[in-house]
Amino acid sequence: MRTPERSARELGTATAPHRVAVAVPPGVALFDLAIPDEVFGEVRVNGEAPYVVTAYAFGHEASVEVAGGLFLPGHGDVAGFEGSDTLVIPAGENLEEPPPAALIDAIRRAHARGARIVGLCTGAFTLAAAGLLDDQIATTHWRYADALGERYPRVSVDPAVLYTSHDRVFTSAGTAAAIDLCIEIVRRDHGGTVANELARTLVMNPHRAADQAQFVPIPVPECSDESLWPVIEWARTNLDRRIGVGDLADRAHVSVRTLIRRFDREYALTPSHWLRLERVRRAQQLLEETDLGIDEVARQSGFGTATSLRQAFAERLHTSPAAYRGAFRSRV
Numbered sequence: 001m002r003t004p005e006r007s008a009r010e011l012g013t014a015t016a017p018h019r020v021a022v023a024v025p026p027g028v029a030l031f032d033l034a035i036p037d038e039v040f041g042e043v044r045v046n047g048e049a050p051y052v053v054t055a056y057a058f059g060h061e062a063s064v065e066v067a068g069g070l071f072l073p074g075h076g077d078v079a080g081f082e083g084s085d086t087l088v089i090p091a092g093e094n095l096e097e098p099p100p101a102a103l104i105d106a107i108r109r110a111h112a113r114g115a116r117i118v119g120l121c122t123g124a125f126t127l128a129a130a131g132l133l134d135d136q137i138a139t140t141h142w143r144y145a146d147a148l149g150e151r152y153p154r155v156s157v158d159p160a161v162l163y164t165s166h167d168r169v170f171t172s173a174g175t176a177a178a179i180d181l182c183i184e185i186v187r188r189d190h191g192g193t194v195a196n197e198l199a200r201t202l203v204m205n206p207h208r209a210a211d212q213a214q215f216v217p218i219p220v221p222e223c224s225d226e227s228l229w230p231v232i233e234w235a236r237t238n239l240d241r242r243i244g245v246g247d248l249a250d251r252a253h254v255s256v257r258t259l260i261r262r263f264d265r266e267y268a269l270t271p272s273h274w275l276r277l278e279r280v281r282r283a284q285q286l287l288e289e290t291d292l293g294i295d296e297v298a299r300q301s302g303f304g305t306a307t308s309l310r311q312a313f314a315e316r317l318h319t320s321p322a323a324y325r326g327a328f329r330s331r332v
Helices: 030-041 078-082 101-113 123-129 142-151 175-190 192-202 229-236 245-252 256-267 271-289 294-300 306-316 321-331
Strands: 018-024 051-057 063-065 071-073 086-089 116-119 163-166 169-172
Touching: 018 030, 018 078, 030 051, 030 175, 030 192, 051 078, 078 101, 086 101, 086 123, 101 116, 101 123, 116 123, 116 175, 123 142, 123 169, 163 175, 169 175, 175 192, 192 271, 229 245, 229 271, 245 256, 245 271, 256 271, 271 294, 271 306, 271 321, 294 306, 294 321, 306 321
Parallel strands: 018 051, 018 086, 086 116, 116 169
Antiparallel strands: 063 071, 163 169
């Protein structure tokens, strides 16, 4: 079983911040370029900023043309880019042009050294060109999933998920999923409490699971008469009870079958899947913010027994509750 292992460099400290390098290839999407800076730049741990974000231009020595005809300045120092702790490749505008050779070489060397590599949206094409996605599951925007698989047949493309991770290599779907992935990376580095506070700062949902669908057929606003939001809020405040799908249906005054349809429509999840994710999140919060024993954490998060809690952590987080607390209890 894997346990959270965090070095000072990985986590970022006041004396050794975690360096996030953002590639700025020609034609990069402006909004996607801003995501890493907005997300990682907003993180605070004990009042300190654990990440330092720097943009590096590729294709020109001093500036690069991004989508919309704008020119942005950026560091052209390839050594500084590949020497960073996390390398982020945002979505590009022209997928027909191969990525700059200097960028591909820098990504390969950085990954071999042990850096974390993140491809946002169609940034996955650059990671695939570097060979980092060979024989691995990856994702990208659903519109370009077929093209990714055809161009790089060794990549197993899953167009349904929000993001993927394997061996320090991450890929995401479209723009909203790119934000989800960056928040997930913060969660892995600094725990749920820090990630949730970041999400509140960004006015974002604190967590969307990687295997949640990229899009839902009929978006429903939270203020609609048929919204599940009141049921969701009730469930979140009663997770210590052994509530199930039937209880959610009763609360919503609908049949279980109707509840399942509405969950699929609003959240692209089954009610039971959503409940389990919420219980894991609650257990993470208790492990980070309290000194409660594992049995009490299991009770208050609705798992009932420590064995059930451990099984859920092994399944969702690939670690144990005790190891999770050891990794993150001191980070808040």
